[in-house]
Amino acid sequence: MTVLSSPGARRARRAPVGGRGRKAVLGLSGRYLTLCLMLVVMLGPIVWQFLTSLKGRGEDVYGGVLPSQPTLDNYVRVAESFPLLHYVGNTLIVAALAVTSNCVFAAMGGYALSRAGWRGRRAVFTVLVATLMFPFESVMISMFLTVRSMGLVDTLVGVWLPGAVSVLNLMIMRAAFLAVPKEVEEAAVLDGANEWQRFTKVFVPAAKGALAVVCLTSFMGAWDDFLWPLIVLTNSDHYTLQLGLKSLAGATTVNDQRLIAAGAMAALIPMMALFFALQRFFFKGVGEGALKT
Amino acid sequence: MASGTTRTKRTAHTTAPPAAEAPTTSTSGPATLTSAPSRRAARRSRTALDTDTGLVHRRWWTPYLFLLPGLVMVVLFSLWPFVNTVILSLTDAQILRGGRFVGLENYGRALDDPDFWTATVNSVVYLAVVVPCLVLLPLALAVLVQRKVPGIGFFRSAFYTPVIASAVVVGLIWQWVLRSDGLVNTVFEKLHLISGPIPFLTDSTMLLVSAMIVTIWKGLGYYMVFYLAALGNVPTSLYEAAALDGAGAVRRFLSITIPSVKPMMLLVGTLSAISALRVFTEIYILGGESGGPGGGARTLPFLIRQVGLGFAGETGYAAAVSILLFLLTLAFSLLGHRLSKGDER
Numbered sequence: 001m002t003v004l005s006s007p008g009a010r011r012a013r014r015a016p017v018g019g020r021g022r023k024a025v026l027g028l029s030g031r032y033l034t035l036c037l038m039l040v041v042m043l044g045p046i047v048w049q050f051l052t053s054l055k056g057r058g059e060d061v062y063g064g065v066l067p068s069q070p071t072l073d074n075y076v077r078v079a080e081s082f083p084l085l086h087y088v089g090n091t092l093i094v095a096a097l098a099v100t101s102n103c104v105f106a107a108m109g110g111y112a113l114s115r116a117g118w119r120g121r122r123a124v125f126t127v128l129v130a131t132l133m134f135p136f137e138s139v140m141i142s143m144f145l146t147v148r149s150m151g152l153v154d155t156l157v158g159v160w161l162p163g164a165v166s167v168l169n170l171m172i173m174r175a176a177f178l179a180v181p182k183e184v185e186e187a188a189v190l191d192g193a194n195e196w197q198r199f200t201k202v203f204v205p206a207a208k209g210a211l212a213v214v215c216l217t218s219f220m221g222a223w224d225d226f227l228w229p230l231i232v233l234t235n236s237d238h239y240t241l242q243l244g245l246k247s248l249a250g251a252t253t254v255n256d257q258r259l260i261a262a263g264a265m266a267a268l269i270p271m272m273a274l275f276f277a278l279q280r281f282f283f284k285g286v287g288e289g290a291l292k293t
Numbered sequence: 294m295a296s297g298t299t300r301t302k303r304t305a306h307t308t309a310p311p312a313a314e315a316p317t318t319s320t321s322g323p324a325t326l327t328s329a330p331s332r333r334a335a336r337r338s339r340t341a342l343d344t345d346t347g348l349v350h351r352r353w354w355t356p357y358l359f360l361l362p363g364l365v366m367v368v369l370f371s372l373w374p375f376v377n378t379v380i381l382s383l384t385d386a387q388i389l390r391g392g393r394f395v396g397l398e399n400y401g402r403a404l405d406d407p408d409f410w411t412a413t414v415n416s417v418v419y420l421a422v423v424v425p426c427l428v429l430l431p432l433a434l435a436v437l438v439q440r441k442v443p444g445i446g447f448f449r450s451a452f453y454t455p456v457i458a459s460a461v462v463v464g465l466i467w468q469w470v471l472r473s474d475g476l477v478n479t480v481f482e483k484l485h486l487i488s489g490p491i492p493f494l495t496d497s498t499m500l501l502v503s504a505m506i507v508t509i510w511k512g513l514g515y516y517m518v519f520y521l522a523a524l525g526n527v528p529t530s531l532y533e534a535a536a537l538d539g540a541g542a543v544r545r546f547l548s549i550t551i552p553s554v555k556p557m558m559l560l561v562g563t564l565s566a567i568s569a570l571r572v573f574t575e576i577y578i579l580g581g582e583s584g585g586p587g588g589g590a591r592t593l594p595f596l597i598r599q600v601g602l603g604f605a606g607e608t609g610y611a612a613a614v615s616i617l618l619f620l621l622t623l624a625f626s627l628l629g630h631r632l633s634k635g636d637e638r
Binding site: 022028031032034035038039041042043045046048049052062101104105106108109111115118120121124127128131133134135136137138140141142143144145146160162163164165167170195199204207220223224225226227231244246247248249257260261263264267268270272274275276279 | 304305340352353354356357359360363364366367370371372374375376377378379381385402434437440442448450451452453454455457458459460462463465467468469470476479482512513514520569570571573574577578593594597598601602608612615616619622623626
């Protein structure tokens with residue numbers, strides 16, 4: 001990305017020498033002031049929830065911003081009094097299935113879509129792009145009926161299956177394979193590699209970045225999804241984390257904002273850790289997603 | 294975006310084997326096929342590449358085999374549900390029994406149903422408020438974080454944090470801010486700005502406004518990244534030329550930045566419009582399972598779920614509402630497409 005020279009600095013170049021420094025400093029501090037203001041808007045609500053989760057039992061939840069008796073007790077209490085860890089386990093099962101199926105099948109399908117010379121390629125591509133137009137909310141009723149006819153209502157497999165291969169992931173992998181230079185494939189062909197070998201030994205390693213994006217987005221999708229699990233699951237034993245959070249917040253027996261806050265933070269913090277560790281893939285994913293239209 | 298793709302392609306080419314090799318292989322392939330019938334050449338020609346069409350000779354069914362798992366899933370959980378929704382919408386099916394053909398009755402019923410109109414108006418108003426905000430505010434944010442001043446990486450990541458939080462977590466966070474005994478009301482009461490709590494979550498209109506705020510807050514960082522990519526492609530020389538001509542910062546923003554990112558604005562507008570029509574979880578978490586008092590803050594997805602599922606679920610009617618939601622989504626996608634087409638011309 002090209003870095004623009006600051007408006008302040010550019011103006012300063014033409015300004016008389018005396019005003020240069022002051023103007024630049026003024027512009028820069030104005031910029032940081034706005035940045036900090038936005039920081040309060042964007043992180044304020046999250047921080048407020050986090051601080052609430054640290055407040056001690058004897059302390060007024062509204063009394064002051066910082067907890068006067070900071071404690072991790074709420075996290076322990078929410079894990080003990082509520083099957084939150086069980087819900088995390090359920091979510092991880094769905095996530096593991098979703099990540100595996102999306103990586104394997106989207107890579108395979110994307111590979112086929114990226115190779116020319118087979119009948120029906122254009123038709124298949126068109127159909128796939130067309131399915132991107134159906135909002136999930138407008139097909140969820142009959143999706144539920146399909147899952148029900150398979151006997152998968154109220155199972156984790158039923159939560160996972162409809163998202164086992166997303167079309168967007170197929171497109172991301174296709175784009176990545178299209179970017180693999182032809183010479184590499186030719187060399188592999190001449191070395192006598194068959195199609196499967198070319199796919200596993202040449203193309204998949206070349207598309208590692210895109211595969212990481214697919215892996216990450218499927219994991220996040222499984223972790224964050226709410227509406228579909230809400231439709232499929234009825235028994236609270238099978239709840240995923242987000243459903244568990246909702247029932248925690250709605251439980252009349254709980255009614256303690258410290259516990260709800262601890263639950264919400266327990267769901268958010270692993271995602272934040274993942275995000276800060278793998279930032280470049282997140283931003284890459286957003287860019288790839290934009291290519292779909 | 295486009296230049297990003299070409300950039301990766303170019304770097305990929307430089308790491309590829311020397312380009313000089315490529316023409317030799319591709320011309321020798323077809324040539325040996327006709328002239329030299331040696332065994333090795335024949336084997337080579339069978340698998341050789343025809344660079345004109347990018348065609349690799351392979352067993353005809355190989356690509357289908359690769360695509361099979363993905364295609365089965367797409368047909369089963371995307372294509373078929375859509376076709377089935379169309380079919381169901383023409384029947385009086387219920388969740389526990391099949392239906393018989395009733396023609397367009399369900400659609401007629403929707404048009405007479407005040408709940409349908411409330412949900413439609415809510416969804417459209419939601420879109421009308423959220424889309425302009427999500428087209429303009431993230432652009433301003435992107436301009437703010439574009440310049441690489443020290444610490445900017447932290448700010449960018451911080452602004453993106455709401456995006457990675459789930460809708461439920463975001464809903465709970467804002468519920469704690471907006472509740473009648475929440476942060477905003479407590480602070481306002483302590484400052485004696487209000488006499489009673491503002492009903493952010495207990496009044497249908499206020500609930501919708503609150504949900505919109507949450508949607509906008511969560512979308513800011515997401516679309517900021519789109520704009521950052523677009524801004525990175527604007528040539529610096531344009532700004533320098535304008536600055537030399539004496540154009541101020543505002544003028545440069547209006548005459549250079551806006552026209553340069555206009556295609557991205559259309560894309561963001563289309564994407565945010567589609568997701569505005571899909572809003573469910575924010576309202577469900579903030580306003581509860583009924584969708585606000587008397588269901589007054591229900592959106593179309595909310596109505597579909599409520600009508601279509603449960604023991605008395607009216608699948609046929611819910612399917613008709615689903616199709617109407619689909620048509621609404623389609624209309625806005627086509628509008629976005631049309632606008633960007635007109636823009637290219």
